[in-house]
Amino acid sequence: MSAVGIDDETAAGPTRPESRKPRRLALAGLLLPVLLAILWEVLVRAGIANGRLMPPPSVVGKTLWGLAASGELLTHAFATLWRVAAGFGLGAGVGTLLGALTGALPVARGLLDPTLQALRSIPSIAWVPLFILWFGIFEASKVALIAVGVFFPVYLGVAAAILGIDRKIIEVGRVFRLGRVAMVRRVLLPAILPAWFTALRSGLGLGFMFVVAAEIMGASEGLGYLLVDGQQLGRPDTIIAAIISFAVLGKLADALLLALTRPFLAWQDLGRAKL
Amino acid sequence: MLRFETLSKTYADGTQALSRIEVEVAAGEILALVGGSGCGKTTLLRLIAGLDQPSAGRIVLNGDTIGEPRADVGVIFQEPRLFPWLSVADNIAFGLSHLSAFEREGLVTNALVRVGLAGYEKRWPRELSGGQQQRVAIARALITRPKLLLMDEPFSALDATTRASLHGHLLALWEESRPTVVMVTHDVEEAVTLADRIIVMQPKPGRVFDELDNPLARPRDRLSPAFEALKRDALRTLDRSLRDEAPLQNKAAETAGMWW
Ligand SMILES: Nc1ncnc2c1ncn2[C@@H]1O[C@H](COP(=O)(O)OP(=O)(O)O)[C@@H](O)[C@H]1O
Ligand SMILES: [Mg+2]
Numbered sequence: 303m304s305a306v307g308i309d310d311e312t313a314a315g316p317t318r319p320e321s322r323k324p325r326r327l328a329l330a331g332l333l334l335p336v337l338l339a340i341l342w343e344v345l346v347r348a349g350i351a352n353g354r355l356m357p358p359p360s361v362v363g364k365t366l367w368g369l370a371a372s373g374e375l376l377t378h379a380f381a382t383l384w385r386v387a388a389g390f391g392l393g394a395g396v397g398t399l400l401g402a403l404t405g406a407l408p409v410a411r412g413l414l415d416p417t418l419q420a421l422r423s424i425p426s427i428a429w430v431p432l433f434i435l436w437f438g439i440f441e442a443s444k445v446a447l448i449a450v451g452v453f454f455p456v457y458l459g460v461a462a463a464i465l466g467i468d469r470k471i472i473e474v475g476r477v478f479r480l481g482r483v484a485m486v487r488r489v490l491l492p493a494i495l496p497a498w499f500t501a502l503r504s505g506l507g508l509g510f511m512f513v514v515a516a517e518i519m520g521a522s523e524g525l526g527y528l529l530v531d532g533q534q535l536g537r538p539d540t541i542i543a544a545i546i547s548f549a550v551l552g553k554l555a556d557a558l559l560l561a562l563t564r565p566f567l568a569w570q571d572l573g574r575a576k577l
Numbered sequence: 578m579l580r581f582e583t584l585s586k587t588y589a590d591g592t593q594a595l596s597r598i599e600v601e602v603a604a605g606e607i608l609a610l611v612g613g614s615g616c617g618k619t620t621l622l623r624l625i626a627g628l629d630q631p632s633a634g635r636i637v638l639n640g641d642t643i644g645e646p647r648a649d650v651g652v653i654f655q656e657p658r659l660f661p662w663l664s665v666a667d668n669i670a671f672g673l674s675h676l677s678a679f680e681r682e683g684l685v686t687n688a689l690v691r692v693g694l695a696g697y698e699k700r701w702p703r704e705l706s707g708g709q710q711q712r713v714a715i716a717r718a719l720i721t722r723p724k725l726l727l728m729d730e731p732f733s734a735l736d737a738t739t740r741a742s743l744h745g746h747l748l749a750l751w752e753e754s755r756p757t758v759v760m761v762t763h764d765v766e767e768a769v770t771l772a773d774r775i776i777v778m779q780p781k782p783g784r785v786f787d788e789l790d791n792p793l794a795r796p797r798d799r800l801s802p803a804f805e806a807l808k809r810d811a812l813r814t815l816d817r818s819l820r821d822e823a824p825l826q827n828k829a830a831e832t833a834g835m836w837w
Contacts, residue, residue: 470658473628477652478672479645488671492662569662569701 357539365539366546369528379547381524382513385441386555389448390509394502396449397456401501404457405464418457426450427515444516451512452505459501463494496570499563506559510552525551578604578757579625579725583634586620586783593782594620597634600776600785604724607751607758609772611765611811613819617783618761622729625759626652638725651723651756655730657710659702665689665713666698672721688716692746708739712746719750726751728760732767744770748795765815769808770797777811779818787814787824 339359346353353361369375400418403410429450430443437443467490475489517526525544532540579602586595594617602608610618623629625636627646636643638650659668669688670681689695692712702710711731718726732740748771751758762768768775772791779786789811797804817824 470654470656471660474654474658474660474671476628477626477646477650479648484674489660492660495662569664569703 355538357542361539362542362546365537366543369540369543375543375547378523378525378528378544379551381521382517382526382548383551383555385444385448385516385524386506386509386513388441388445389512390452390506392445393449393452393509394456394505397453397501397505398460398498401457401460402464405461411461415461418454422454422458426512430515430519439520444513444521447516448509448512451508455504455508456501459497459504460494463497463501464490466497467493496567499559499567502563503556503559506555507552510548510555514548578602578606578639579759580637581621581634582637584621584624584631584636585633586617586624586629587632595624595631596782596784598783598785602757602759604757605755606774607760607772609768609775610759610761610778611763611768611775611815612778612786613780613815614763615783616778616780618778619729620783622652622727622759622761625725626650626727648721649724651718651721651726653711653714653718653726653728653731655733657702657707657714659710659713659717661702663702664698665694665700665702665705668702668713669716669720671717684720688720691750692716693742708735708743711735712743715743715747715750719754719756722754723756726756726758726760728758730761730763733763740764740767747771765811766799766808769793769804769811770799775811777814777818777824779821786818789814 342351342356343358343360345351346358357365366375369378400414404415404418405411426447430447433443433446437446471493472485472489475485480488513524514526514529517524518530521527521530525547528544528547529541532538532544581598581600584595584598585593587593598621600608610621612618620629624631625638625643627643627650630644638647643650660671663671666682666685666689669685673681673684676684685698686695689697692715694709694712694716697705697709702713705713711734715731732743735743744767758771760768760771765775769791774791775789777786777788778784789807791807793801793803793807814824
């Protein structure tokens, strides 16, 4: 018995079968919406379908272009983004802080968690009247609503991540005699990073959901205002243009967050499909 | 060098994991602990590592009572326990944060060569096989040049070939600085291959059943009659410990008797 097998094992480098396939699948995913859009366009132009309530892609495109050219779209998108950013910053910050507290300290868990869990079971939109009374009808109440939406997934994600840290790996830190600060910096923080980023992403998604609610309930600008405006003027093309803008903004923000966090997660197995 | 003085450990639930252990380990000695499961081997190792506190008695290392993890004690666990977010090089250098980057790099490169992983600096742990990961763990524990090395079934999850090769790597590393080693194993052949002394333990409460000296010179030939005889002896002792019979009081006499 000597070291025969070892070098074969050493030579076998890691394989990277990733990247190629998911891209082709993403293109395949475009097929259905594009086909449907073309079909609708054709049906409306041929006079078979009525395009008044559901305008064809060409009309929506024209409206979108008009909004963009006049600078209106940018104003609305900017207002929406600003609200999401402020609410996300607030909700994610407080969520991370409280999540870390309840995850790390049993006392904090006992004190805070039951209350927060109870608050979580309130549908967040139910806060709106109260927030309007408290913060007025302008920005503050909207930001507060978004922050509440962002807070819970971040709070839950961080707390669960800290509770779920592998005790075995903490022991390695103890063997190397890490102090409190070093233990947090070198072991605990990196260990929860992936879960924290995931929590931030779902928080951001909820932020975009709640900004719609906040803006529908009263705003003078923002993509949500555009929705309401389209409804009141009987302009479904405007509504659809706003919906598309929401989708694009949300996707871009998510991609940005993903791009910012990815360098920290290079060590993870990225072979599995990301949804 | 290392001494257990009436060492006992009773867990909070009342389990008597160790009862009045009295053992002395010489500097540079490789001591193997064998015994059925639940006889307190892991508990003993964790006490030496300073990860747990004894209920009674104490562990003395070079005159100091051990109460917490120490810089001159290295630990290799049953699993590699690498930090998945650190590269192989950074994992190995984990205990070297007091050194400059330059010094670290030199030591790590050297250590990687020693465990046969030269060129693997930048890999992530997930890109290594189990055996390679355990070699990184060995390098991580030994790079700080501990005076005492603790290993809890470090090779038990590996296949026989990888295990044999790691024995070689380990002994080569041990030759360099000759740390005292306390290792747990359930593999008697591994114990006879590596150890200067084998302690057989017994459960409920965990205690020393018997011990065997291993005078064979290294490197040891697993096929030699002397190795075979020692292995048989160790297996028989282990067997008796499991069947709860008395230890062989006088091995020479017994061997003579069998000869007859
Ligand atoms: N943390 C613990 N709490 C309570 N009992 C434990 C704990 N760890 C181990 N034990 C018990 O102590 C005894 C010795 O365990 P252990 O040291 O793991 O044995 P070994 O490593 O020899 O298999 C066993 O009966 C086990 O169930
Ligand atoms: Mg054990």
